[in-house]
Amino acid sequence: MEDPWQEAYDFAVEVARGAGAVIRKAAESEIKVSTKSSTVDLVTKTDERVEKIIIGSLKEQFGEGTHCFIGEESVANGESCNLTDKPTWIIDPVDGTTNFVHGFPFVAVSIAFAVNKQLEFGVIYSCLEDKMYRARRGKGAFCDDEPLAVSDVADIHKSIIISEHGTDRSPEKVKKIFSTMQKILCIPVHGLRGSGTAATNMCLVASGAVEAFFEIGIHCWDIAAGAVIVKEAGGVLLDVDGGPFDLMSRRMVSANNETIARRIIKEIEIFDSERDDAPVQKKKK
Ligand SMILES: O=P(O)(O)O[C@H]1[C@H](O)[C@@H](O)[C@H](O)[C@@H](O)[C@@H]1O
Ligand SMILES: [Mg+2]
Secondary structure, three states: OOOHHHHHHHHHHHHHHHHHHHHHHHHOOOOOOOOOOOOEEEEEEEHHHHHHHHHHHHHHOOOHHHHHEHHHHHHHHOOOOOOOOOOOEEEEEOHHHHHHOOOOOOEEEEEEEEEEEEEEEEEEEEOOOOOOEEEOOOEEEEEEEOOOOOOOOOOHHHHEEEOOOOOOHHHHHHHHHHHHHHHHHHOOOOOEEOOOOOOHHHHHOOOOOOEEEEEEOOOOHHHHHHHHHHHHHEEEEEEOOEEEEOOOHHEEEEOOOOOOOOOHHHHOOOOOOOOOOOOOHOOOO
16 A cells, blocks of 8 residues: 555544544633642543543544554553554643643644554644644644744754753752753753643744753653654654664653754753653552
8 A cells, every 4th residue: 555544644633633622622611630650740531531532533443453552541540551563553632731730821632653663643733722733754744734844053052942840850850950951051042941741842843943852751652743743844853862762761852953952962961761661560659
């Protein structure tokens, strides 16, 4: 078959749009909040409901047996987080749950699709802004129907860099995060930013609004769709140690070009973050 995944790509766009409408509606009512890995790792009924809607629609369309699913809330409820060679959907139903809870206006639905461990496409619907970002491997990246291109800034002094603080507040990790940010700010760069959603941050790299986004502690569902979008917009993805990008490693630098990425990497103080695909029995509580 010439183009086996086009139908799945088009369907993912529609599913993401529908999921975003559910989130927008839910944002108008009272939001009940629970916590997951820490007291600042928030989850709501909407996260769970939207994930069920997305996975339910995909299963109905493509069949249960042939496709696999890695979803943020399913993994939180004990499902496996192993990326195999099978066609696999990687889903963050509400990226930016803290923003959603507080009414901070960046919340995204993130859906990616991988085959043979290679990301084939990514769809990110920034649902409060009503912006649909999407990219297919080898076929370009778009916001709505406009092609996306990363910024052409090569001088770090003329850049804006995004990073986030994540949800692990152990003092030694927070110290490293702030020390890294201080060093980057003092390069100096034009500014440091953060939208509160990794998916949206990657769309900001892809659209040229910022030069880079990096974070340690994110999960595969936060960045899988964004990885395709950044790459197809002409950007680069690297590990925070300068090696190749590894989706399951929970760390990443995405940038408009390698010069900017490697300049940031020089300043990053790396800390341990257990891989998403670490064997379950070995996972720390
Ligand atoms: O809102 P989430 O889906 O939980 O994702 C968050 C992530 O938990 C946090 O660690 C990052 O700093 C945010 O940028 C994510 O997108
Ligand atoms: Mg997320």
